[in-house]
Amino acid sequence: MKIRNKKTTSRKKLAIAGALVILVAGGSVAVWELSNRDSDPASTERKPTINYGPATDTEKKEADANKDRIVKEQEQNNPSPETPSGKKAVTPTITSTTGSIKAYVSGIFEEGGTCTATFSKGDSKLSRTSVGFQNVSYTQCAPIDISDGFLSPGTWSLVVSYSSATAEGSSGAQSVEVN
C-alpha cells in the first residue's frame, strides 16, 4: 500500500512524542528520587526556610477553635473552687527535688505569696519557705535549697503548699531521698 504523507508525518510525530516521553519521564524520576532522598534525618531534611504559603485548613480550624475558647472563657460562670476561708483553691506542682525543691502554682499569677516545703519523716517535721513570683501564666516558687544537709539521710515525705491573700492549697505528698 502506498504510504501517504499524512501517515508518515503522524508516525514521525509519535516518534518525537515517544522520545519526549522518555526524556521527561527520566527527568521526573530523577527529580522524584532526589527530593525523597533521606540523608541525615535529623538535620538536613527540613533546611531553614520561610514558608510563604497561605494558612492551611488545620491552621484556620485552630484559629476558629481559639475563638470558641475565648468565648468560653468570657462566659466562665463557674467560679473557681474556693477554700473554707474563701480563697481560690490551688494545687502546687513539684517539678524537681534534686538539690532544691522547685515548684509552681498554676491558676494564679501574683507576687508575694509564700511557698512552704514541709518534710516529714517519722516524728520529724521540718519546713522551709520561699516567695512566689509571677511567671507568664502562673506563680513560680523561688527554689528552696535542701543541699545544706538540714534533712538527715533517709526518705522524707514532701508536701509543697502555697498561701497568699487570694489563694491557698497543697500539693500531693512526694518522697524525697536524702543521702
Add this chain to the structure above:
Amino acid sequence: MLLPRHIARTALLLIIGSLFFSSISMLLPQQASALSGSEFRAGRIIDDPVFFDGNAMNVTEVQMFLNAKVPECDTNGTQFTTRWNGGAGRYYTRAEWGALNGNPAPYTCLKDYSENTPTRAADAYCSGTFFGGVKSAARIIDDVSRACSVSQKALIVLLQKEQSLITDDWPWAIQYRSATGYGCPDTAACDEAYYGFFNQVYNAARQFQRYIHQANLFNFRSGQTAYVQFNPNAGCGGSNVFIENPATAALYNYTPYQPNAPALDNLYGTGDGCSAYGNRNFWRMFNDWFGTTQAPNWSWQWNSQYAFTNQNKTTPKDLNNLRPGEQVYVGFTARNTGNMTWSNSSNPIRVGTLAPMERASWFAQGSNWLSPSRPATLREASVAPGAVGTFEFWLTAPNISGTYNERFGLLSEGRTWLNDIGLSYGIRVVPDTFSWQWNSQYAYTDQNKTTAKNLQTMRVGEKAYVGFTARNTGNMTWTNNGANPMRVGTVNPLERTSSFASGSSWLGNSRPAAMKETSVAPGAVGTFEFWITANNTGSFNERFGLVAEGRTWLNDVGLSYGIVVSPDTYSWQWQSQYAYTNQNKTTPRNLNNLSPGEQVYVGFTARNTGNVTWTNNGANPLRVGTADPRERNSVFGLGSNWIGVTRPAAMKETSVAPGAVGTFEFWLTAPNTPGTYNERFSLLAEGRTWLNDLGLSYGIRVGN
C-alpha cells in the same frame, strides 16, 4: 505500527498533559516527608542557635510572611461562621457572631496592625533598646527580636500558638490584648498590667532571656531532669523529662506542659481530655513554617574581620597595594551557631582554603601556616555554641603582582567542613616602583646655604653649592645606604662625564652625591646637595636624575642647572674724583693754581664692573698706574711717596667684589716749573692686566 490518527493525537496529548502536571507538582514547595509526632523530642523542642537568633528574619520578610498567611482580611466579618442562628435559619456571619460576643466588626489583621509603642531601655535581659513610636506589628516583632535576641520566627510561632494571630483573618481585640498569653493564668482573669500587643510581645521575649540569665530560679533548666505535666490538671499526670538545652527549658518555663501520646498521635488535630497543645503546636508550627528547630551541629556566622601590619594589631593594613614578599597579619572572628562546642585540640576547628577546597594558597609561602591549605587553628581552647572564636594568620604576598581573592572557610579537622559563608580577603599585589617628583631646587655660594649664587655668572675655577629636593612618589622607601642607595646621577645621556665634577668631591665622575636622609618613605621628601666646579668657560645645561644604585634609574623629570662660565674680566666705571689739601680731606684744593712744590692729596673711586674680585694684595693687586702713555714718568711723582715710579697707589680696600666700589688716593707734588699739566691715570691688576682706560685725568696749573 500505525495508529489511527485521532487515537495517536489523544494519546500524545494525555501523555504530555500528565507529564506537565506531574512536573508542576514536583516543583511546588513540599516537605521531604510529612512531619510526624514521633519526631517530637520532649527534651529538645528547639535549639538555642535557632531560638535566640535575633537576626533570623528581617522586617520585610516578617511583613511578607504576615501578608502571605492572610492574603485577604475579613475586615467586615462578612464570611459565615459555623455557628447556627436558629432564629434566622442560617449561620451567623462573623460580624454577627462577633458582636454577640462583644467583638463587633471591623477587624484588623496582624499584617495591617500598628501601635504607638513606648521606648524600653536596654536592661539585663534585653540588651538592646527598643525605640518607641508608631510601629507596625512586623516592625514590633523585628525590633523586639533584635533588642532581646529572640528569633523573629520564635515570636511569630508564639503568637500563633497563643492566639492564632498569624493566620486569623478576623482577629478580636482580646487576641491583641493578650497576644502572647503573658499575665494570663489558666483559670483566672488576665493581669491588665500586661495588656497590649507590644507589651505582650516585649515581655514574652524578655522573659525568655530571664530564663537564660536567671536559670536557677525557674522550674526547668538545661542539663536537669524535671517533672513536666501533660495538663494544668495534675490528675492527668506527666513524666520526668531531661531538658537538653536552655531554649527548650525556656519553652517549658513559659508553658509548663508537654504533649501526651494522643496529642502527638494526632499531630494536626486533637488528642484527649488530658492533652495540652502549647509546646506541641510550637514545635509543629515552627517546623511547618520555618523548617527544622534543630541547629546544625557545625555552623558559623561571620562576626568581624581585619588586617594589620603585624601581630600587635595596632596599625591597620590596606590590602590594596602589597609589595611582592610583603607580610600582613589578618584575622577574623566567628560565632559558633551550631550545637557542638569548638575545640582547638580534638578535631580542632581550623581555617581552610576554599574556592576550590584545599587549594594551595599563593600566600602560604613564608607565612608559617600549618600547610599550604591550613592558615590557622582556632585560638581559644574551647568555644561553646553562641560564643565567638578567633582565627589569625600571616599572609605573604607572592612575587607575581595581580589581584587576588583569598577565600577561606572553617572546618573541624578530620570530621567535617562547616558552612561556606564566602569569607574572603581581596588583595592587590603591586610591583615595586621607584619614582619621584621635583620639589625644589637651589644654588648657593656656600655649604651653609646663606648666600644665593647666580649660576649665570660663574668664573673658571669658581665653585657653587647646588641642590634639589625630591618627593618619593613610588611605593618603596628610599635609603642612602644598603643594597640600593638613592643617588644623584648625570643624565642626558645617562652616566655622562660632567665637566663640573673635577675638584667637587663627587662620589664618582657621574655621581654627584647620595641622598642626605637615611630613609625617605613613600610620600616624603629627600634632599640631594653637591658642589660643582666651573672648569671651562661656556654655556652649560647640567642635567641630573635619580638612581637607586644597582637597581634602577628613576623617571627623568628633566632636572637641570643652566650654568654660564665666563672668562675673568677686569673693568671699571668712574664713580667720583676729588682733590684736597691733605689726607684729612676736609679742605678741597683747586688744582688751577698750585705753587711750585705744593703738595695736594687727590683721589677717585671706581666701581668694579668686571667679574673678578679686586684685592690690594696677593698675586694681582689693583693699583693706579700712569697712563697716556702707560708707565709714563710723572713729574708729580717726585716727593709724593708713590709705591712705584709709575704707581701712585694701591687700592685702599683689601677686597672689592664685582659691583662694589674701590678707592684710590695719592699725593701729587707740584714741580718747580710752572705750566699746565694733564696728569692721566688708569687702573691695572698688577701682573695680570690693565683695566679699561676711561681717560681719568687731573688738569693742573702750576703758577709762579
